[in-house]
Amino acid sequence: MKEMVMIIGAGIFQIPAIKEAQKMGYAVLVLDMNPCAPGFEIADCKEYISTKDISRAIRCAHDYGKKYHLQAVFTAGTDVAYTVASVAHAMGLPGISPDAALCATNKYLMRCALRTHDVPCPDFISAKTVEDACAKARILGYPLVIKPVDNMGARGVRQIDTEEELREQFQKSIGESGHYGDPTVILEEYMEGQEISMDTLVDEKGEVHLLTVADRHILSPPYFVEVGHSIPSLLSHETIRQAFDVMKKAIKAVGITCGAAKADIKITHEGAKIGEITARLSGGFHSQCTDPLATGMNTTKAALDMALGKSLNRDDITPRYHRVALERALLPSPGKIISIEGIDEARNIPGIFDIFLTRHVGDYVTSPTSNIGKVGHIIAYGTTRKEAEKAYGRARDIIKIQTVQQEKVMVG
Ligand SMILES: Nc1ncnc2c1ncn2[C@@H]1O[C@H](COP(=O)(O)OP(=O)(O)O)[C@@H](O)[C@H]1O
Ligand SMILES: [Mg+2]
Structure with a gap:
């Protein structure tokens, strides 16, 4: 029987995990209720099941267990750690406890656990x-x-x-x-201060490894729209060290005993405080694109190894280079998109890794009030920040997204 990895979610942020598991020799089963999920095109097996439907996911795991050796349950970039842990637990596979996963998903339980363990938070x-x-x-x-x-x-x-x-x-x-x-x-x-996103990995011995730290750029008050992120962070080593200490306490408080842990952390005047902590690798093109671009690390493989119950291969989380990688959202003026130009040309600019479009001609764009509704993302990198910023700037200037609001045509 072939060995299989079940991945919860078949969206854009799970694609590197699907590919990595296949590269490691596993058949990959993906679960997603969106029939257009791009991961369906590359996975070996697919099931239209909601990523939050735990009982169906468990039944599905049992069914596939008759034809395959199910070895691990995994996700990245989306908050379904509770489903992952519940299926793994039901199948006797490695993973954190479902209670810990729920604690790393439900913000009220999370805050209660953080408070009980004196972890700095609002x-x-x-x-x-x-x-x-x-x-x-x-x-x-x-x-x-x-x-x-x-x-x-x-x-x-x-x-x-x-x-x-x-x-x-x-x-x-x-x-x-x-x-x-x-x-x-x-x-x-309300916490005032620079926000960072911190990716870490808890190895099989319980040791926590710091993977990458991204500065997050949040705009559009009173909403919180992440218009981009940058790696490495511009914060001092000392500030990052303090934030990592808080992160380690938070990991312990919610009970993440093994595998990926990611937090949004605010650097306030009282020190680092946890915004939220999750039991997975980051999304938003961070662990998927900017992380490997900036460091050459394979954090997806390292996290998959933990889900498989293997030991950590430190080579996977050792930086091979120190570059700068940026993700910036495309946010044209609200209205109906009537044309998108310059994408291919921008993709050919040296230092542009890729451009991801999430909206197309004919779609409507509104002023975003969350991280949903962005039109696309530019991923740029360089050996210096200046180089990465320059590549991004050139791409931004070439891309023209025209929207029309009633009679008025906007170009942005
Ligand atoms: N207490 C807070 N103080 C300041 N900003 C906050 C606070 N809570 C959340 N935010 C902002 O809102 C964003 C989303 O909140 P978060 O708790 O991370 O939820 P989500 O799971 O939707 O990402 C954060 O990235 C941060 O910018
Ligand atoms: Mg968040």
């Missing part, structure tokens, strides 16, 4: 009704941030300065919750 409360939220917000104080407990990509996340804004936003945020349990929102203290 004060918070949870609420299921608007009246409860308003009453608790009066005690917590403004400004605060509201978010659904179990979504991702900053969907339903917003800075709130007044009770009026809270009342206006509450339904929108709670409407984005409930993927893994009851719809609930969390309100937390």
Whole structure:
């Protein structure tokens, strides 16, 4: 029987994992309910199952277990660690406990675990009704941030300065919750400071390895839209060391005993604080593109080895070079896209790794209020920051995305 790896999700951020598992000699089964998921085209086997449907995923694993030796369950770049851990647990495969995975997915449980273990993070409360939220917000104080407990990509996340804004936003945020349990929102203290994304790996002995740190560029208040990220971070080694210490405490607090762990960390005037921690490699083209471009590391293979119960091969996480890699979002003016030009030309610019388009001619673009709805992403790199920025700038100037809003034509 052939050995198989099950990957939860067949989207763009799971593609490197699918390819890597195949390169390692495994047949790959992917689960995704989106019939157009690009991973379906390359996977060996596919099933149209929601990435959050744990019982169907377990049944599916049992079914495939009759024809294949299922060796691991894995994901990257999407918040389905609870599904991954639950299937692995049910099949007796390596992985973190489902409780820990839920803790690294549900933001309320996450905050409770962090607080219990004295890990620096903002004060918070949870609420299921608007009246409860308003009453608790009066005690917590403004400004605060509201978010659904179990979504991702900053969907339903917003800075709130007044009770009026809270009342206006509450339904929108709670409407984005409930993927893994009851719809609930969390309100937390607003943290001011540079945001970083930190990818780490816990090896088979429990040792935590720092992989990469990206500076995240967040715009569009009161929403949080990541318009890009840059590797390496411009923060000092000392600041990164302190953030890594906080990360290690957070990993322990939520119970990530092995495999990938990724956190959004805010560098506040009181030091590093955890924004969120997840039990997977980062998404947003970070672990998929900018990470390997900047360092030459194969963190996807290293994380897959952990999911397979193997020991870490340190070569996979040893930087082979120190380059600069950037991801920048394409955000044209709102309206209907009537033309997209210059993509092929921009792809040929030295220092442009690739350009990913997520919207096409005929699609509508709105002002983003989360990380969903960006039109595309430019991935650039160079031996210096200047070189990478220059390549990005040239690509940005060549790409013309024309949108039309009623009668007005916009070029951006
Ligand atoms: N307490 C907070 N203070 C300041 N910014 C926050 C806070 N919570 C979230 N954010 C911003 O919102 C973004 C999304 O929130 P996050 O908790 O990471 O949820 P998601 O799972 O949707 O990524 C973060 O990347 C950060 O920029
Ligand atoms: Mg986040």
